[in-house]
Amino acid sequence: EDQVTQSPEALRLQEGESSSLNCSYTVSGLRGLFWYRQDPGKGPEFLFTLYSAGEEKEKERLKATLTKKESFLHITAPKPEDSATYLCAVQAYSNTGKLIFGQGTTLQVKP
Amino acid sequence: EPEVTQTPSHQVTQMGQEVILRCVPISNHLYFYWYRQILGQKVEFLVSFYNNEISEKSEIFDDQFSVERPDGSNFTLKIRSTKLEDSAMYFCASSDLTGRGEQYFGPGTRLTVT
Numbered sequence: 001e002d003q004v005t006q007s008p009e010a011l012r013l014q015e016g017e018s019s020s021l022n023c024s025y026t027v028s029g030l031r032g033l034f035w036y037r038q039d040p041g042k043g044p045e046f047l048f049t050l051y052s053a054g055e056e057k058e059k060e061r062l063k064a065t066l067t068k069k070e071s072f073l074h075i076t077a078p079k080p081e082d083s084a085t086y087l088c089a090v091q092a093y094s095n096t097g098k099l100i101f102g103q104g105t106t107l108q109v110k111p
Numbered sequence: 112e113p114e115v116t117q118t119p120s121h122q123v124t125q126m127g128q129e130v131i132l133r134c135v136p137i138s139n140h141l142y143f144y145w146y147r148q149i150l151g152q153k154v155e156f157l158v159s160f161y162n163n164e165i166s167e168k169s170e171i172f173d174d175q176f177s178v179e180r181p182d183g184s185n186f187t188l189k190i191r192s193t194k195l196e197d198s199a200m201y202f203c204a205s206s207d208l209t210g211r212g213e214q215y216f217g218p219g220t221r222l223t224v225t
Contacts, residue, residue, distance in 0.1 A: 031211055043115075043202050043216035044154065087154065096166040097142055097211060098156040 002027045006088050006102035013078055013109050021073040021105045023088030033071050034099060035064050036087040044087055078109045113137040115217035117203050123223045127192050132220045134186045134203030143186045144204040144214060145178065147171070154202070160186065193224045 005024045013019055025033065032051050036044035048057040050066035057064045061082065063074045073086055085106045089099040116135045124130050136143050145157040158168045160178055177189045186205075190197055200221050204214040 034213060036216075041200075041219075041221075043218045046213045046215060049213050089154075091211065096159045096161070097206065097214070098144070098159055098167055098169075099146075099154075099214060100156065101154040103153050 002090065002092055002100050004088055004090055004100055004102035006086075006105050008105060009103065010106045011108070013075075013107065015079055015109055015111050016077045018074070018076045018078070020075070021086055021107070023071040023073070023102055024069060025071070025088070025090045025102075026069075027090045027092045027100070029093035031091045031093045033066055034089045034091070035062075035071070035073055036089065038085045038087055038104065040085075047086075075107070078107070080109045080111050083107055083109045115203055115205055115215050117201075117217035117220050119220060120218065121221045121223070123225065124193055126195060126224055130190050130193055130222065132188045132190075132201050132203075132222070134188075134217055135184050136186055136203065136205030137207075137215055138184070140205035140207050140215075142206045142214075143178075143180070144206075145188050146202045146204065146216075147199040148202065148219075149199045157188075190222075193222075195224050198222055198224045 003026050007022045035047040038044045048064040053068045055066050061076050065072050085104040087104045089101045118133045143160045146154050148154045156169050158172045159166045175191045179187050200219040202219045203217045206214045
């Protein structure tokens with residue numbers, strides 16, 4: 001069964017304190033791994049897509065990396081506005097595009 | 112910037128009533144999805160839709176649920192007889208011609224069943 005597990009569930013950082021979020025996955029043929037940001041009461045906002053092991057994507061203070069079993073979202077020198085829940089999702093070759101989500105990591109950045 | 116829109120933002124209904132949730136996907140997208148998120152839980156896939164038919168549905172998407180693209184812009188989710196456990200945020204998403212890339216989500220409809 002395709003599955004996504006994210007850790008930690010919650011993370012508190014001081015402004016400027018860099019850290020990483022983990023997404024472990026098992027999937028029958030990975031088509032793509034996706035990172036989304038979700039603010040309270042809002043829909044997921046697309047951040048990155050990764051397709052193959054070794055791939056990296058960057059956007060401002062965020063960098064996503066992918067291995068054959070997990071993905072990391074590195075946050076460098078975070079600011080309070082980076083506070084949100086970060087969701088990881090996988091898409092398998094065997095399905096019609098559905099995303100399987102992890103439970104998310106809720107990040108709080110204190111000034 | 113194109114975006115997915117959803118209406119209403121909040122719907123309160125009584126158990127057993129029918130509800131229709133509406134979505135306007137991004138205009139050049141051809142693949143459409145519904146997901147739901149029960150408070151404090153994961154985002155869960157409900158159904159995918161392409162070329163005017165369902166391409167995949169989850170176990171959650173039973174006979175009480177249906178989807179429709181009544182015209183060239185709207186995409187709807189109908190729940191025929193709501194249950195208390197249907198209370199959740201419902202998100203519509205769409206993706207482009209390839210159907211395998213990133214999905215763009217709407218802001219959601221909060222459904223409360225009393």
